[in-house]
Amino acid sequence: MIEFSDVGLRYGNGPEILTDLSFSIEPGSFHFLTGPSGSGKTSLLRLLLLSLKPSRGKVTMFGEDVGELTQDHLLQLRRHIGIVFQEFRLLDHLTTFENVALPLRVLGQPESEYRPNVTELLEWVGLGERMHALPTVLSGGEKQRAAIARAVIARPKVLLADEPTGNVDPELSSRLVHLFAELNRTLGMTIILATHELPLLDRFPYPRMVLNKGELSIHD
């Protein structure tokens, strides 16, 4: 599904942030991406999100060589990828329901079509009672669950999460990772979850992609 081959990334004429990354991710797998701050986790996630192109090497996603694709084609591929951010990035002027429905609006679905699905998903993540609330009145955990619901509502094949537990307490962190695990198990979504909370990783049996100074090692 995802294959990196000797991938390097640098911004402008600066030093390489990511060096010689070679790995493959199988469909339906769950990986933690970890490493110290500044090790390049967010840059690797941006490569996976197709918002950056590698400076060298080859990235293949869903069988397509990313370097060869046009902007329109990249956009089509990006619709198979969901993303969750540490800082939630919900739109404050839209309700929880409208935030979660946003990817379907972008795809041109009418509200009558997506309303039952969005409502069902919000209830599944425990936000059924909060669907008409604005993000400003939600707690950190609720915001992150809304952000996860937004990321998965369009049924992406791959779900990326950039420090999704960074703004919640340890207990809620664990529950959020359980939610990701449930999505992986029930929907078969491929998940790459970036975090630097090592105690959290020990509680789950998933392989770890460890980045250190731009170099990657994978530990099963």
Place this chain on the structure above:
Amino acid sequence: MTKSLLARLPQWLPHWLPLPRHGGAAPIVPEKSVAGRTLLLLVTIMSFLSAVTLGGVVLVQKSAIAWSADVGRELTIQIRPVEGEVMESNLRTAVSLAQATPGVSGAHALTIEESQRLLEPWLGAGLDLSAIAIPRLVVVQLADPVDADIATLERNLGAINGASLDTHAAWRQQLNTMAGTVVLSGLLVLGLIGVATVLAIVFATRGAMASNREIVDVLHFIGASNKFIAGEFQGRFLSIGLQGGLLGAVLGTLFFTLIGAAAGSVLPSEATAQVGVLFGQFVLGLDGMIFVALIVPAMAVLTAVTSRVTVRRYLSEAS
């Protein structure tokens, strides 16, 4: 029925028009995040200026056509006093020759009193011209300026010593040149108003994009195309353009109504008559109203298209 019609609208509308979307869903670009009031005021002012300029151009154009038509339907025969010639006899001959010319509907010689009134602005009132030999005029009305045989009349008048024919061609030429200059200047002003409006919308759009950067990023991350994002911003600007255009056009129409009423009541009747000769009666008429009304869609389209192009360019630069 209405619902199914609305659902089919997207197939009929040009792709750059914002489409009706998602029932009552909140706009993705919040209304308050676009500098709406300032831009609305600016578009209203620009629309008002466009309406006044366009209305002025229409008035001058219509008056010039009316002047030209009036002057073109009249010729003047001038008979200078010549030693040994009898003026009254020459006047009668000139009137007869004119009346016998094809395309002429009537001809009459101005009396001494009428000639005196024509000279009053230069020589003053109460002057007795009977003792002075002054040129006399015969006014010739044409039934059809195109078919009138003016060449024959001019040739026949050669038989009268001291007679000459004035077709007012030079005046008409000057009138047309002046009206053309005013119309051209008006169109130039309209063009400049358009450019100023476009620049203002470009700045407002870029400002709105910068202040909504977070929304744009989120839309990109969830797979929105630049076309979709541009459409969301364009919807806001189209609405502002429509409102501003409508307000400006209404104010412009009010302006002409008020000026027309003021010209009739404030100015003395002679001045009103002269202003009337120059600009008609400050009445835009149906064609003028149509031109002014066209400012509304023109301003809306200008605003929407400019914002769309600016957003697309901004997004291309950003990516």
